[in-house]
Amino acid sequence: MFLEKQQFDEILVLEPSIESLDSRNADEFHRKLTEIIDNGHARLVLNMEPLKFVDSRGIGAVIVILKRLEGQGHLVLCSLQEPVMATFRLTRLDRVCDITDTVAEAVRLIRQN
Numbered sequence: 001m002f003l004e005k006q007q008f009d010e011i012l013v014l015e016p017s018i019e020s021l022d023s024r025n026a027d028e029f030h031r032k033l034t035e036i037i038d039n040g041h042a043r044l045v046l047n048m049e050p051l052k053f054v055d056s057r058g059i060g061a062v063i064v065i066l067k068r069l070e071g072q073g074h075l076v077l078c079s080l081q082e083p084v085m086a087t088f089r090l091t092r093l094d095r096v097c098d099i100t101d102t103v104a105e106a107v108r109l110i111r112q113n
Contacts, residue, residue, distance in 0.1 A: 002032055005047060008107050012036065015047040021058030030061040034068065042073025045106040049079035054087050066097065074098070074113055076106040 006013045014036070021029055036044070054062075062077075069075050076098040080088065088094040100106045 002036075006103075009111075010041075011043045011045060011107055011110050012041045013045040013047060013103055013107070016050055019050055020053040020055075021051055021061070022053065022055040023057040026055075026057035026061040029058070030064055033061075033065045037065075037068060037073065042069060043110050044069075044073070044075045045103060045110065046075065046077050047079050047103055047106075048077050048084060049081065051084050052081055054084050056091075059087065059091055059093060062093065062097070074110050076100060076109050078103055078106040 002014045003017050004012065005015050014033075016029070018025060033044075066075055078100045079102060080099060085094070085099075088097065088099070098106075098109055100109060
């Protein structure tokens, strides 16, 4: 499901290889991210550019990962397309998640914290 794009020091940039994060693949998304975290990666950038749709199960998977990293890591989302960003705004997840326009901004944000 993921293509590892780049690694900047301890920051891992991941990009989903799907266009929709929904009930069909949210569990796999959660498992893959959990595996990555369990393997010692706690500073993550998730490049959401390929995603055109996220439903409530996809949102739930993101929330679980945010809680998992709370106090021990950092997740920044970047490059959300407007339909996905609209879902994040509607659910007010945009107030909980760190969201940037670009991968470079996301990496900078993690380095600052």
